[in-house]
Amino acid sequence: MSFLDWATGLHGYLFVGTILATLGIIAVVYRRNSIGVLLGIELLLNAASINFISFSKFRTAAIDGQIFALFIIIIAAAEAAVALAIILRLYRLRETIDAGEANLMRN
Amino acid sequence: METGYITALWFIVISAVTVPLMLGIGWLIRPKVKGSELKSQAYECGEQPVGEAWIKFNIRFYVVAIIFIIFDVEVATVFPAMTLYKSAIAQGAGGIAFIKIFLFIGLLLSGLVYCWVRGDLEWIKGAAQGIKPRK
Amino acid sequence: MDTASFAHSLQTWTGGGPLWIWAALSAFLIIYLIALPFGGFATYVERKVAADFQDRIGPNRVGPYGLLQFLADAVKMIAKEDFVPAGADRFLYNLAPLLVVVGACSAFAVLPLSQYLMGADVNIGIFYILSISTLVAPGILLGSWSSNNKWSLLGGLRGAAQIVSYEIPVALSILPVVLISGTLQIGSIVEQQGWAPGAENAAAYHFWNVFHNPFCFVASILLFIGGLAETNRIPFDLPEAESELVSGFNTEFSGMRFGLYALGEFAEIFVMSGMLTALYLGGWHIPFLNLDSLFVKLPSGLIALVQLGMFSIKTLSLVFVVMWLRWTLPRLRVDQLMGMCWKGLVPLALINLFGTAVWMWLFNGRSLAQLIFGIAGH
Amino acid sequence: MSETAKIILVLFQLLTIASALLVTFSPNILYASISLLFAFLGVAIMFLYAGADFLAGVQVIVYIGGVTILVLFAIMLTSWMYQVKLRDSRAKLIVPLLLALFGLLPFLYQGAQHLASRVLRTVPPDFEAFAFSPKTNAVGEALLGNYLLPFEGITVLLLGALVGAVWLARPK
Numbered sequence: 001m002s003f004l005d006w007a008t009g010l011h012g013y014l015f016v017g018t019i020l021a022t023l024g025i026i027a028v029v030y031r032r033n034s035i036g037v038l039l040g041i042e043l044l045l046n047a048a049s050i051n052f053i054s055f056s057k058f059r060t061a062a063i064d065g066q067i068f069a070l071f072i073i074i075i076a077a078a079e080a081a082v083a084l085a086i087i088l089r090l091y092r093l094r095e096t097i098d099a100g101e102a103n104l105m106r107n
Numbered sequence: 108m109e110t111g112y113i114t115a116l117w118f119i120v121i122s123a124v125t126v127p128l129m130l131g132i133g134w135l136i137r138p139k140v141k142g143s144e145l146k147s148q149a150y151e152c153g154e155q156p157v158g159e160a161w162i163k164f165n166i167r168f169y170v171v172a173i174i175f176i177i178f179d180v181e182v183a184t185v186f187p188a189m190t191l192y193k194s195a196i197a198q199g200a201g202g203i204a205f206i207k208i209f210l211f212i213g214l215l216l217s218g219l220v221y222c223w224v225r226g227d228l229e230w231i232k233g234a235a236q237g238i239k240p241r242k
Numbered sequence: 243m244d245t246a247s248f249a250h251s252l253q254t255w256t257g258g259g260p261l262w263i264w265a266a267l268s269a270f271l272i273i274y275l276i277a278l279p280f281g282g283f284a285t286y287v288e289r290k291v292a293a294d295f296q297d298r299i300g301p302n303r304v305g306p307y308g309l310l311q312f313l314a315d316a317v318k319m320i321a322k323e324d325f326v327p328a329g330a331d332r333f334l335y336n337l338a339p340l341l342v343v344v345g346a347c348s349a350f351a352v353l354p355l356s357q358y359l360m361g362a363d364v365n366i367g368i369f370y371i372l373s374i375s376t377l378v379a380p381g382i383l384l385g386s387w388s389s390n391n392k393w394s395l396l397g398g399l400r401g402a403a404q405i406v407s408y409e410i411p412v413a414l415s416i417l418p419v420v421l422i423s424g425t426l427q428i429g430s431i432v433e434q435q436g437w438a439p440g441a442e443n444a445a446a447y448h449f450w451n452v453f454h455n456p457f458c459f460v461a462s463i464l465l466f467i468g469g470l471a472e473t474n475r476i477p478f479d480l481p482e483a484e485s486e487l488v489s490g491f492n493t494e495f496s497g498m499r500f501g502l503y504a505l506g507e508f509a510e511i512f513v514m515s516g517m518l519t520a521l522y523l524g525g526w527h528i529p530f531l532n533l534d535s536l537f538v539k540l541p542s543g544l545i546a547l548v549q550l551g552m553f554s555i556k557t558l559s560l561v562f563v564v565m566w567l568r569w570t571l572p573r574l575r576v577d578q579l580m581g582m583c584w585k586g587l588v589p590l591a592l593i594n595l596f597g598t599a600v601w602m603w604l605f606n607g608r609s610l611a612q613l614i615f616g617i618a619g620h
Numbered sequence: 621m622s623e624t625a626k627i628i629l630v631l632f633q634l635l636t637i638a639s640a641l642l643v644t645f646s647p648n649i650l651y652a653s654i655s656l657l658f659a660f661l662g663v664a665i666m667f668l669y670a671g672a673d674f675l676a677g678v679q680v681i682v683y684i685g686g687v688t689i690l691v692l693f694a695i696m697l698t699s700w701m702y703q704v705k706l707r708d709s710r711a712k713l714i715v716p717l718l719l720a721l722f723g724l725l726p727f728l729y730q731g732a733q734h735l736a737s738r739v740l741r742t743v744p745p746d747f748e749a750f751a752f753s754p755k756t757n758a759v760g761e762a763l764l765g766n767y768l769l770p771f772e773g774i775t776v777l778l779l780g781a782l783v784g785a786v787w788l789a790r791p792k
Contacts, residue, residue, distance in 0.1 A: 110247060110249055110250065110261055110265055110362070111247060111362040111363055111364040111365075112362065113261075113262060113265050114247060114248075114249055114265040114268060114351060114361055114362035115348070115351045115352070115361070115362045115364055115370065117265050117266045117268075117269035117270075118269045118272070118347065118348045118350065118351040118361060118362070119344060119348045119374070120269075121266070121269050121270055121273055121347075122273055122277075122343055122344045122346075122347035122348050123340060123343075123344050125273065125278070125343060125347070126339055126340040126343050126344075126502060127340075129320065129498055129501075129502065130324075130336075130498055130499070130502075132320055133319075133320045133321065133322070133324065133497065133498045134324065136320065136321055137320070137321045137322060137323060137324060137497075138321075138323065140323050168399055168403045171403050171406075171407055171580060172403065172406060174584070175406045175407055175409070175410065178410045178588075179406075179409065179410065179413075182410060182413045182414060182417075183413075185417070186369060186417070186420065186426065189417055189420040189421050190420055190424050190425055190426060191424070192421050192424065192599065192602065193421065193422065193423065193424030193602070193607055194424055196602055196603060196606060196607050197607065201602070201603045202603070205599055205600075205603055208599070209596065209599065212592065212595070212596075216589075216592060219584070219588065219589070222584075223584070223585065228580065228581065228584045228585060229577070229581075
């Protein structure tokens with residue numbers, strides 16, 4: 001089995017998906033800039049849809065995985081719209097976009 | 108079908124290569140001139156540039172972008188459903204397909220109506236409250 | 243009627259060779275023989291048309307009637323001093339024209355030049371154009387941001403807001419065609435717009451989509467208006483409004499970088515006109531004539547040429563209308579622009595969609611022409 | 621699938637990974653969002669190769685044409701966001717890196733136990749046919765058939781998102 005076959009097969013897809021998911025988690029935890037956190041979430045959602053798509057092709061050859069990926073994309077877009085509106089609001093209220101300082105609900 | 112997508116990818120690759128190619132040719136044949144500080148100033152109609160270019164903008168741009176992304180998603184989702192309508196009519200199931208599709212679009216429309224009524228589609232501040240821009 | 247991609251045609255005409263080479267060559271030919279020369283030549287035509295409208299002569303020095311002006315312009319652009327303003331973000335400044343050119347030129351892949359000359363007749367055809375041309379908006383936005391100039395940034399933000407807003411009416415005006423044809427594949431959409439009252443499978447042909455029903459006629463006009471706005475043409479040229487924003491998002495772009503922006507813009511105009519031609523105006527079809535149902539079987543090369551000519555005539559007349567409008571209509575204000583999109587075009591496009599669906603339901607999917615000639619539905 | 625096509629796919633996969641690295645680690649938030657654009661593009665190409673042509677189109681339209689533009693607007697409209705330099709703490713990297721190791725372990729294992737994994741390789745018979753068959757109609761059939769309720773439900777979600785986001789972003 002050559003490298004090309006591996007990379008373009010199921011394992012290659014899952015490998016890229018895993019890397020994206022990991023980097024997404026890292027961005028969510030590590031970034032203090034709220035927009036950076038949002039970018040990390042987008043990476044995570046992309047990783048999830050890669051997994052759905054790859055299993056839909058390499059295991060079932062059915063359309064269902066693609067429908068799930070479609071819904072993931074839709075929800076990601078809605079989530080991005082709301083999240084960015086929240087970030088803008090946060091800035092207007094607290095003059096910051098540091099995710100660590102959005103702690104009004106803590107006390 | 109495979110060839111189709113591979114060709115489409117080649118289009119992307121070749122048009123992406125075109126830009127560095129043209130800039131590279133230009134770099135080779137043009138005279139090398141050393142720019143001065145005055146020359147590389149940002150253009151503000153001949154005046155000295157004032158402050159940063161990154162000034163604060165009308166937040167309306169952002170509201171429009173939000174409305175756009177929601178509609179974009181809805182339109183993209185409705186495309187595959189639309190491709191079925193013709194065959195649904197041919198099979199005599201046009202009514203059901205019509206209701207399924209236009210229920211979806213009707214909800215989309217209600218979002219537009221909400222934004223319209225609340226004045227989010229007005230570009231000028233206060234236009235929703237009846238303050239008209241100068242004619 | 244069989245549709246073959248340009249790569250397949252090249253393979254059959256030359257005989258053999260791996261397909262991917264022909265795929266790459268077809269992409270190269272279409273971009274370098276159609277997209278970029280059109281972008282260059284269109285600047286000459288634009289100036290000549292402008293001169294005619296204003297009772298001037300226009301460019302007349304280089305070559306007969308100034309025909310070679312575009313070559314002179316190209317040489318000038320390429321040889322011009324390269325200049326990056328102070329405080330610019332160099333990486334994004336270089337990346338921005340790339341995004342615009344890729345967004346505009348890649349869309350040529352699915353334009354139905356002829357049934358044997360389509361770059362790639364992919365089955366998401368229209369969707370491919372819609373999706374790849376979204377790269378233009380980030381390109382404009384980044385170009386304006388990176389050049390560290392107030393005019394640029396204002397123009398770029400306006401441009402991006404305008405382009406993304408008008409994507410909605412454009413997509414909604416494409417949907418009636420999808421309803422009628424039941425596919426997104428451009429080759430098959432064009433094929434269905436042929437003319438064949440006497441043929442056996444006459445129900446499969448419903449003449450030009452623009453005459454399919456009254457709603458489609460309105461939808462095609464909306465698509466044209468939306469296309470004007472997507473390509474930043476007058477009356478929607480707010481992103482580069484000369485009289486208020488100097489030159490808008492490309493103020494700080496000079497020489498070949500500006501040239502690339504201009505090429506991208508003209509290529510996009512061609513794509514928009516070509517898309518309108520393919521979706522509503524019958525694409526490569528000659529009106530009232532079906533080349534495949536003639537009494538003689540024409541060679542495929544000849545058919546390809548005739549169809550290419552037909553497609554070019556339709557598309558270039560639309561391009562001419564675009565240039566004509568430049569000297570006819572005044573520029574809109576930002577609030578009028580946004581109001582027109584969200585309160586005018588979007589509701590109207592939704593009505594068209596609804597109307598087309600009702601028409602399809604009532605008349606069992608038959609077009610006006612089919613009703614007149616009494617052709618049965620499916 | 622030809623070797624050339626496979627090489628193109630691998631190149632786009634590498635582009636995806638490289639851009640994702642930039643998204644996570646670039647200190648400049650604008651560059652992070654631009655590289656996110658390229659990551660999305662790479663993922664779209666991966667979708668294309670996996671037989672999800674329509675999904676690839678949606679990915680480009682929604683993510684590149686929508687989400688990226690929205691993020692760029694947010695960064696540019698609030699110019700201060702660009703200039704704010706928030707220091708990220710390195711200590712926070714430990715947990716995710718452990719998670720990453722955990723996630724990538726199967727692949728290391730798979731490299732070693734190359735033959736064992738071949739057992740998993742039960743390729744469906746119509747594998748190639750699925751990859752390059754038109755998907756738009758199939759997606760439409762699923763949306764109007766089995767997935768009708770989520771299809772209609774998604775509009776309610778989007779409506780809620782629209783109303784909420786516009787309310788939050790509305791200038792006061």
